Amino acid sequence: xxxxxxxxxxxxxxxxxxxxxSCSCGNNLIVEEVEKPAAxxxxxxxxxAPRTAIREIKILGPGCAKCKATYQxxxxxxxxxxxxxxxxxxxxxxxxxxxxxxxxxxxxxxxEVKIKGHVPSESEIKQLLGI
Numbered sequence: 001x002x003x004x005x006x007x008x009x010x011x012x013x014x015x016x017x018x019x020x021x022s023c024s025c026g027n028n029l030i031v032e033e034v035e036k037p038a039a040x041x042x043x044x045x046x047x048x049a050p051r052t053a054i055r056e057i058k059i060l061g062p063g064c065a066k067c068k069a070t071y072q073x074x075x076x077x078x079x080x081x082x083x084x085x086x087x088x089x090x091x092x093x094x095x096x097x098x099x100x101x102x103x104x105x106x107x108x109x110x111x112e113v114k115i116k117g118h119v120p121s122e123s124e125i126k127q128l129l130g131i
Contacts (some may be wrong), residue, residue: 061104070105
């Protein structure tokens with residue numbers, strides 16, 4: 001039988017409220033508490049993966065001296081920092097124009113043009129790569 005307090009709580013509260021047991025256990029029901037897992041401390045975890053998630057870099061240019069200098073500068077930064085990056089040089093004019101680039105050299109990182117029209121410095125390349 002419901003008490004006045006249970007009527008005030010509402011229908012859903014009365015469904016989940018504790019009720020006297022009418023089974024043969026004699027109200028000697030033993031409930032074991034489940035131990036909660038400990039919270040993980042991630043402050044000591046160190047990741048060896050590079051901070052950058054860049055997978056592909058393309059150098060766009062017809063083969064001029066500035067394009068070659070850009071390719072060499074990016075290669076140097078990749079080798080110094082042991083980055084796992086696929087570096088390609090594109091010299092086909094139609095493919096260069098497909099990136100809407102009118103001035104070379106241009107640097108494309110994961111499909112997005114990041115630098116165009118000048119040879120980037122090493123610090124600019126490192127900033128571009130997130131190093």
